[in-house]
Amino acid sequence: MMATVTETKARYDELKLSARVFLANKTAVAGLVIFLIFVGDALIVQIAPGILGVQYPNDVIPPQITQTNPECTGMPPEPPSIAHPFGTIQYGLSGIGCLDLLQLVMKAIRIDLAISFFIVLVGAAAGTLLGVVSGYFGKWLDEVVMRVTDVFFSVPFIILALAVGYVIGRTLFNMALALIIIWWPLYARYGRSLTLTTKEATFIESARAAGSGRLKIMFRHILPNVMPPVLVQISLDVGTVLLIFSTLAFIGFLPSGALVPELGVIANIGLDFAQFGYWWTVIVPGGIITLFALAVNLMGDGLRDVIDPRRRS
Amino acid sequence: MKLWVYVVRRLILLIPTLIGLTFLVFALEHAGGTSLFLAAYIDPHLTGTARQQLVDELTTKFHLNDPVYVQYLYWLAAILQGDWGTSTTIRQPVATGFLWFMPNTIMLTAIASLLTWVISVPIGVYSAARRDSILDQGVRVATFTLYSMPIFLIGFALFFTLGTAWGVLPAQFNIDLILLPTIPSAWFDHTNSVSYPTHILALDAFLHGDWAIAWNAFLHVILPAVSLALALLAGIIRILRASMLEVLEQDYVRLARAKGVPERVVQNFHAKKNALLPTVTSYGYLVSGLFGGAVVIEDIFTFKGIGWWTTRAFLTDDVGVVMGSTLVFGLILVTTTLLLDLLYAFLDPRIRYE
Numbered sequence: 110m111m112a113t114v115t116e117t118k119a120r121y122d123e124l125k126l127s128a129r130v131f132l133a134n135k136t137a138v139a140g141l142v143i144f145l146i147f148v149g150d151a152l153i154v155q156i157a158p159g160i161l162g163v164q165y166p167n168d169v170i171p172p173q174i175t176q177t178n179p180e181c182t183g184m185p186p187e188p189p190s191i192a193h194p195f196g197t198i199q200y201g202l203s204g205i206g207c208l209d210l211l212q213l214v215m216k217a218i219r220i221d222l223a224i225s226f227f228i229v230l231v232g233a234a235a236g237t238l239l240g241v242v243s244g245y246f247g248k249w250l251d252e253v254v255m256r257v258t259d260v261f262f263s264v265p266f267i268i269l270a271l272a273v274g275y276v277i278g279r280t281l282f283n284m285a286l287a288l289i290i291i292w293w294p295l296y297a298r299y300g301r302s303l304t305l306t307t308k309e310a311t312f313i314e315s316a317r318a319a320g321s322g323r324l325k326i327m328f329r330h331i332l333p334n335v336m337p338p339v340l341v342q343i344s345l346d347v348g349t350v351l352l353i354f355s356t357l358a359f360i361g362f363l364p365s366g367a368l369v370p371e372l373g374v375i376a377n378i379g380l381d382f383a384q385f386g387y388w389w390t391v392i393v394p395g396g397i398i399t400l401f402a403l404a405v406n407l408m409g410d411g412l413r414d415v416i417d418p419r420r421r422s
Numbered sequence: 423m424k425l426w427v428y429v430v431r432r433l434i435l436l437i438p439t440l441i442g443l444t445f446l447v448f449a450l451e452h453a454g455g456t457s458l459f460l461a462a463y464i465d466p467h468l469t470g471t472a473r474q475q476l477v478d479e480l481t482t483k484f485h486l487n488d489p490v491y492v493q494y495l496y497w498l499a500a501i502l503q504g505d506w507g508t509s510t511t512i513r514q515p516v517a518t519g520f521l522w523f524m525p526n527t528i529m530l531t532a533i534a535s536l537l538t539w540v541i542s543v544p545i546g547v548y549s550a551a552r553r554d555s556i557l558d559q560g561v562r563v564a565t566f567t568l569y570s571m572p573i574f575l576i577g578f579a580l581f582f583t584l585g586t587a588w589g590v591l592p593a594q595f596n597i598d599l600i601l602l603p604t605i606p607s608a609w610f611d612h613t614n615s616v617s618y619p620t621h622i623l624a625l626d627a628f629l630h631g632d633w634a635i636a637w638n639a640f641l642h643v644i645l646p647a648v649s650l651a652l653a654l655l656a657g658i659i660r661i662l663r664a665s666m667l668e669v670l671e672q673d674y675v676r677l678a679r680a681k682g683v684p685e686r687v688v689q690n691f692h693a694k695k696n697a698l699l700p701t702v703t704s705y706g707y708l709v710s711g712l713f714g715g716a717v718v719i720e721d722i723f724t725f726k727g728i729g730w731w732t733t734r735a736f737l738t739d740d741v742g743v744v745m746g747s748t749l750v751f752g753l754i755l756v757t758t759t760l761l762l763d764l765l766y767a768f769l770d771p772r773i774r775y776e
Contacts (some may be wrong), residue, residue: 117450158456208556262710263443264443265710265717265751267714267717268717269750271464271736272744272747272748273450276454348570356572356573356574360721360736373572376578383578385588391574391575392575398575402570402571403566
């Protein structure tokens with residue numbers, strides 16, 4: 110009884126220290142705040158889009174806009190103003206205009222965040238598990254897993270994603286799938302290298318001496334120690350993966366008819382006009398992507414300080 | 423371990439990667455039956471009996487009714503002989519297209535890496551040496567922001583400002599379109615827009631003494647190369663700065679300072695050389711970003727290299743090119759990584775003992 114009380118207290122102190130280390134880092138806190146704003150936007154658009162004035166959260170072009178606002182057909186993009194803080198865009202050179210960019214960005218954040226988290230979480234779960242198993246068993250299994258990851262690392266990310274995506278079909282879900290296929294090897298290697306160092310620790314030896322089986326050692330002793338650095342990596346990768354898939358969408362991964370409000374797709378629509386002076390049509394969606402990646406990187410840096418004992422003092 | 427033993431070991435490790443890479447491309451091309459594979463080899467306009475005849479020919483040639491490993495071997499044999507299918511975008515064999523467009527991409531990436539190296543080394547070293555100064559903080563903010571930008575935003579920003587809006591540098595194609603008809607057909611194939619002998623327009627014009635064309639073609643390389651360098655250098659500066667900070671804490675640096683070696687010499691001689699070594703290996707990882715980035719940058723600037731060709735092929739269902747690019751970019755990346763590893767082992771003997 111006494112032991113559990115001190116244990117809980119120790120865990121609580123540990124958490125308090127972690128929070129203090131993180132909060133002492135001003136830029137990391139700023140990153141966290143921006144990140145939370147993005148998450149808040151995504152949640153509101155998911156649950157009650159009306160609060161933000163967002164309509165049709167899954168469409169770039171609101172249905173029936175040609176009937177309700179006939180003047181919008183052929184309307185060129187308008188620059189940022191009070192009515193449209195981010196300006197408007199037009200779809201296609203003589204297509205439907207007056208699409209409010211702020212609205213589109215708010216819709217897109219929900220979809221972009223969902224895809225980012227989906228890719229990174231699935232990729233990290235699959236990769237880390239495989240890495241831990243291969244690092245713990247070693248021998249031929251480890252050799253095979255590492256050679257397979259070598260193959261995935263031997264083609265530049267974007268090219269491999271294009272090729273895989275081309276074969277499985279150009280849809281939003283398949284784009285996420287293609288990125289998971291190229292993402293897991295990173296975590297397999299990371300999980301493996303963390304396992305290799307943890308494996309040698311004395312507490313693993315004592316667990317083995319106490320008669321714990323392989324599965325128990327792997328999942329009860331090694332995995333919990335591998336998780337914290339993997340979680341930091343996940344937090345950093347949510348930004349990186351957004352950079353990659355929005356770039357894929359920008360170069361036209363999704364067929365031109367598939368109008369999903371996604372930041373890369375919006376920038377791609379804008380590119381038709383941007384070169385004629387309508388710069389905001391690409392800079393705004395690109396800037397939003399940058400802001401998110403920046404926030405995540407700042408936050409990740411702070412988290413790394415928290416779990417690295419050498420950097421907390 | 424002797425250097426040559428390391429080289430041999432490294433070359434042996436290359437074999438499974440190469441088998442895996444070719445098998446990956448083979449598997450992608452043959453996923454879900456033979457339709458993708460056939461599309462890479464058959465002109466889509468071909469119909470009826472002529473098409474059926476070609477299908478039968480290909481089935482015998484590539485042993486499409488045999489087990490997968492047999493198919494793989496016949497496919498590999500054809501690939502090694504340069505039979506990569508036919509491209510619908512250029513109406514030529516895929517292999518010919520790679521010969522045409524590859525030199526441009528190699529030149530672009532070479533210039534971009536050189537620029538990256540030349541810019542990031544002094545900045546990284548200087549920023550670490552004056553840690554927490556205003557300049558260092560500025561460098562950190564700038565690299566952090568640049569590091570978080572999608573590559574298309576960097577490319578577009580330069581395309582729009584220096585290219586279209588202010589007109590400082592040309593931002594589209596490999597040469598001004600107005601100059602295109604003036605290129606002598608002695609060394610330029612006007613139907614396919616390909617120059618001879620190197621297929622790099624600026625270099626070929628230079629070799630043939632057409633200064634105006636050479637200069638114009640050279641100007642067209644600057645913006646894509648600078649964009650690509652900007653996309654890469656943030657990562658390099660960050661690695662270099664961290665590595666330099668670590669080296670500056672080492673005992674031998676303290677000793678050098680203690681014996682009165684001037685700070686400038688300590689930084690440039692004792693510290694910089696050792697800080698650069700780990701950066702060389704990380705540079706290998708960035709090579710992947712370099713070629714991936716080249717695809718996006720070539721697309722934005724309509725710069726006719728294999729990246730531009732690949733995106734074009736992707737959008738117009740030119741299967742042979744999409745698959746061929748995966749293989750070609752894979753081979754380039756594998757080779758570059760190998761060369762960098764060997765260079766590293768040569769520079770730093772410690773690596774051979776690990």
